[in-house]
Amino acid sequence: MNAATTASPASDTATANPTAINRFDALADQVLDGNPISREQALEILKTPDDEVLNLLSAGFRIRQKHFGKTVQLYFLMSAKSGLCPEDCHYCSQSKISEAPVPKHNILKRDDLMAAAKMAADRGAKTYCLVISARGPNEREMSAVEQIVPEIKQKYDLDICACLGLLSREQADRLKACGVDRVNHNLNTSEEHYADICTTHTYADRVGTLRNVRDAGMEMCSGGIIGMGEKHEDVVSMAFDLQELGVQSIPLNFLNAIEGTPLEGNKDLSPHDCLRALAMFRFVNPDRELRISGGREIHLRTLQPLGLYVANSLFVGDYLTTQGQAPEEDYQMIKDLGFEVTKSTGETPTC
Structure with missing residues (x-):
């Protein structure tokens, strides 16, 4: 068999669309040269044809590799308070309007x-995420966090990320003082789409909490959920809002449409949709930690490893009210990719 008959699938794709590789590599060159992509370019990434997604990921990997090498950071999520939430977030099984059976x-x-x-440390996690379901923490919950965080940090080599709902500046200062490293508060979607998924608080409330966290001197962890009926423009807006806020860590979730929530039945995402979104977030936020979060097992399925060519962190274990895949499967996936688990932050982003 001669060389002309043994072309690889990659070369077939390049032949079918010879500009595809150059287009994405040119975008990567633009970002690597310190020139941000535009909203229009980000929107085009989300419209990438399925047969060009591998070329997109290859270009995105160059950006990921510059800032994070082949490292993967693991996060462990702990639902410290479950259910009993007075908010009406339509995606959440713990909201007041959810009929899903969840622990309370x-x-x-x-x-x-x-x-x-201890489990987080044993699983090689860098960060222990302490989460409560609430509009915001009451005094009892604030006191509990203030007491437990120093003890955890003294005994285990873990960073602490607190996800406690809406925070005042005074509450943020208290979290900083007790040793919390970062606070998670997701934007979840764009400002334009926000009223379609929640009415009990606003997008501006969430942005205000992130600013309080930033002003208190902690890192911001904030991302969103795709698959909630939003448009491509909403996903792009969220990515740019996170970039403009200077968020250090971005978890990207893929809607797990839990039965009993208003968004049950929303199953429009394909694995390629998820990969396109992850790649777009990497191009827009080149030096930010990008985490493949809830719903990856459901929507990325067997293509989960490809997500790590642009993302550089994972949750290991279960989520708040849903199960993740076994940690051993994540370890094997990372090993098979030739990547390594690390607790180092690598190159520290400058905000």
Whole structure:
């Protein structure tokens, strides 16, 4: 068999569309040269044909590799308080309008939180994410966090990310003082689409919390969810808003349309949709930590490894009210890619 008959699938794609590789590599060159892409260019990334997605990921990997090499950081999520939330976020099984059967309990006792911290450390996680369901923390919950965080940090080599809902500046200052490293508060979608998924608080409320976190001297962790009926323009707007806020860590979730929530039945995402979104977020936020988050097992399925060519972190284990895949599968996936788990932040972004 001669060389003319043994072309690889990659070369077939390049022959079918010889400008595809050059187009994405030119975008990567633009970003690597320090020139941000435009909203129009980001929108074009989300419209990439399926047969060009591998070329897109290859170009995006060059950006990821510059800032994070082949490292992957692991995060461990702990639902410290479940259910009982007065908000009406349509995607959430813990909201007041959800009929999904979820555990309902107030903030867990010290021993439970410490046991989860040990599990996070044992699984090689860099960050322990302490999450409560609430509009915002009450005084009892703030005090519990202030007491447990120093103990966790003294005993385990873990960063602490607190996800406690809306925060005042005074509350943010208290979290900083007790040793919290970063606070998670997702924008979830664009400002334009926000009223379609929540009415009990506003997009501006969420942005205000992030600014309070930033002004208190903590890192901001904020991302969103795709698959909630938004338009491509909404996803692009969210990516740029996060960039403009200077968010250090971006978790990108893919809607798990839980039965009993208003968004049950929304299953419009394909694996390629998820990969396009991850790539777009990498091009818009080149030196930010990008995490493949909830719903990856459902929507990326067997293409999960490809997501790590642009993202550089994962949650290991379960999510708030849904199960993730076994940690051993994540370790094997990372190993098979030739990547390595690290607790180092690599090149520190400058905000």
